[in-house]
Amino acid sequence: MTDLRSLRSDFPILSRSINGHPLVYLDSAATTQKPVAVLDAMEAYYRTSNANVHRGAHTLAAEATELYEGARSKVARFIGADPAQTVFTRGTTTAINHIAYGWGLDRLKQGDRILVTIAEHHANIVPWQIIARHTGAELVYLELTDDYTVDIGELESVIDDRIKIVSFSGMSNVTGALGPIDVLSQAARSVDALVVLDAAQLVPHQPVDVNQIDVDFLAFSSHKMLGPTGIGAMWGKPERLEEMEPTEGGGEMINIVERHTSTWAPVPHKFEAGTPPIAEAVGFGAAVDYLDAIGMDVIAAHERDLTTYALEKLSEIPDLRVYGPKDATKRGGAVSFELADIHAHDIATILDQDGIAVRAGHHCARPLMKYLGVPATARASFYLYNVPEEVDALAEGLLKARQIFGLS
Amino acid sequence: MTDLRSLRSDFPILSRSINGHPLVYLDSAATTQKPVAVLDAMEAYYRTSNANVHRGAHTLAAEATELYEGARSKVARFIGADPAQTVFTRGTTTAINHIAYGWGLDRLKQGDRILVTIAEHHANIVPWQIIARHTGAELVYLELTDDYTVDIGELESVIDDRIKIVSFSGMSNVTGALGPIDVLSQAARSVDALVVLDAAQLVPHQPVDVNQIDVDFLAFSSHKMLGPTGIGAMWGKPERLEEMEPTEGGGEMINIVERHTSTWAPVPHKFEAGTPPIAEAVGFGAAVDYLDAIGMDVIAAHERDLTTYALEKLSEIPDLRVYGPKDATKRGGAVSFELADIHAHDIATILDQDGIAVRAGHHCARPLMKYLGVPATARASFYLYNVPEEVDALAEGLLKARQIFGLS
Amino acid sequence: MSQLDELYREVILDHYRNPRKRGTLNGAHVHAEGNNPSCGDEFSIDVAIEDGKITDAAMQGQGCSISQASGSMMMDAIIGKSLAEVSDLTTKFKTMMTIEEGENPVDPDRPGSVLGDLEALQGVRKFPVRIKCADLAWATLSDALEQAEKAS
Amino acid sequence: MSQLDELYREVILDHYRNPRKRGTLNGAHVHAEGNNPSCGDEFSIDVAIEDGKITDAAMQGQGCSISQASGSMMMDAIIGKSLAEVSDLTTKFKTMMTIEEGENPVDPDRPGSVLGDLEALQGVRKFPVRIKCADLAWATLSDALEQAEKAS
Ligand SMILES: Cc1ncc(COP(=O)(O)O)c(C=O)c1O
């Protein structure tokens, strides 16, 4: 197993104790912990260069602008993109909403269809429902196969000219399954549909290069990849960003404002109305620097090893059922499971007594839960700072839960 | 003059030197500097309690949720509001866009009118232009009187049943003029129009209590009141928030998500899709604590004194023209001016050589600039940490600018 | 007892696994639904009321052991009681759940305890995020009784 | 000289206050407009071209001393020049503006200097945020010449 253990000391929170036990943080799919380098970058920004960006002729404003635009370049480079096509948003959710409103509101109409999968996060369902309501378009779903991956066998029957947008996640935050990016984007191209990739779980955990995949838009969140809350990114193909309307109006995003009409600033500024999350951009930039220095392939390998180990350990626990691919090459490190008749919240509470943080609930994927026929699952998820002993602690905690629930 | 001088040491950036001179930061209307207390609160959050909020059964998630909701209570209390009606947004711009889309898109129609003033920031113009384009409504403007305050004499002729929304700023970021809140809201009420208050410059500088004014919505930004970037707030009357549609769909803002329809979570969560700016909320909460401890009346008095002094000093400089009320009780501490034929950018560059940071340009208020007949102005703006010597430095710098431009 | 053992007492697990009165009612009744969107617990209740008395009730729902056991225990506690008694019970339950640690916790084993099995839910107080789980059934009951009052 | 004196040389202030060729052209010409949305500088230019030569030009605009002086000096520099010469001039100007400090700055007083008055703009390099002010006129000229090329 790739040993990233020495990095743990970069994350102050990992030395915290919870209920008298060292914290075992297995909830990185919800949000990740932050290394000192990220916190220091933001602190330094506020302590030495804080000012509003652009439009400023004084030194601090110039420094802040340089730091902000420099962060954009870092985040862009991290996904092989051009900074001019990399827009800072509040997060994945905001990015997908911007795409839905900015591209869909003026273009979709009655009879059009938006294709998603049943494994999507609410962030990739609800915006399309809203746009469907406004335009009369319809939302259609791809379901899953037995190994919890998208059932691409269904594609042939569902793909036709009515499909205008295909939007899906690169990695499920529930099953951990990788999305069939190439298959779905090819299918979309066959009917000239737009391809939107919810990369909230993909970009933090695997190398992603926008030149290697054929998607129109890509969305991800800083807080899920060591960066601060309050910021994320939307990347788009230049022609898509050009034709897309901004969904927020205000300062910085305009070229000329007259009383009754305005013209927009060039991309990416067109999509960044108002004072942007400046310190957050600086922190986001520091986060991708940190990830880059380790190497995303190293991180992906580490997580694959850890996931393999976890799947093995979990398979030894009686009555435990994993909702996700068994094959670690088809998946990332978000592992959802059910244990006998113990409700996920009870599992989370019991584990928390031993300092182990897992998530319990519908994971913002209620249609998937309904499809799987479960009210909730428990989910352990891994990142670069996790170590095999933490998987052991999880397994022990689950055995203890069995005991407490009288399952010996 | 109320002496808040000792607070300066709470702001690390104020001890920075710029071009060999101590920083004289006179650009707080663009963004404010941050006290250590705010930076420490965010740092502590990340170092000890960072987790995603709500939906979490583990200790960190519970702590993060408590901190986030606790921050909401603080910010709400700061404006005399109920936390249940206080929504965190990315900032003022996002808040006004949410109101325009969420309230206006479904309700406005051809023939309806939205009333704003010519002194508005782009954030309070462009969203209404966008909604006007979508709905066929029309944007109409109130102009200014000779002392740069809103010309309420015009009201009678412009207020009629076609007016559905009246949106204006509580304090102009260019002229510094206070908005005639009571007069405009009464006029709006006479035709049952919605009242939106852009309080981006008001809430940071004056005591504001939503129970003392009759507005439906109020928007402001954390970064303009000692808090971090990436967050702001939208307050609304309960019935308005109830009837308003959310403009972003995603996690956290839903009650039940089915394949084709969803129901929304109660206000304020309905308007907070996705992972919110958690650390930023914590910082925002610390900022209002800091302001509260000093007292907003003390801060307002300090700024009034400083502004009076500045207006006096500036009046001694030949060929200098202030665009804003001369009477310090009618205004806040944003002072825009023109000096002979020296362009604002040249003024800013010259002042910056002496470490003095002022803003130059159209201040995101191009319709106002056109109305005033100036391409740009220079603007000095004050906050609690400014002292009279900084006004002196500004005056000296302006005399130097005259010299450089051969006006001695 | 460890805090976990206090939370997951045998009687709670028993009610969780063998909920009393699971189902729906036929005939005249009021119906109410509640959920905790933040954790997904769901609860619905049918209550038949005659002459100011709860003559029958039934519940459905899904969720954690605490929310479901709380509902099941509530069934036992309210059927056959007058509305006044139920109101009193609700107050007592809420008081028990909000009492701070050390502040005279109710002794479940004392003679004449009105809450009966429900007192087993005291352990939840040590787990503040779970209190809303225990409350769900009671909040839904209150909704149902309010409806009944409005209808009468 | 202080950095500020180097920035605001007399020749620059003179061009700012007395811009050459302010106005518009009548007759055949190409027109282009440019602005710096981040600081509000605006610039528009009319260029008359005959037989591969700029026979006349005129400018309008508003903005800081640097942007307006740069435009005015550009007028002086391009009128009467062949398109090849103007292209060469543009390259030289850009080179001058991007040369790093210490890296052989152009000596404005050396004999045979092609840039003439324009070399006074060298001082801008010490003020990186102002470089785009000096560039605006030239970027707009490039737009105009591209248009002319397409049209021919
Ligand atoms: C009056 C006014 N309204 C709105 C805004 C926009 O605020 P933000 O950029 O924080 O969204 C500003 C800030 O520049 C302002 O001064």
Ligand SMILES: Cc1ncc(COP(=O)(O)O)c(C=O)c1O
């Ligand atoms: C697959 C997926 N999509 C979208 C989101 C939403 O991201 P955010 O809450 O940062 O906007 C998440 C995070 O929960 C996710 O896991």
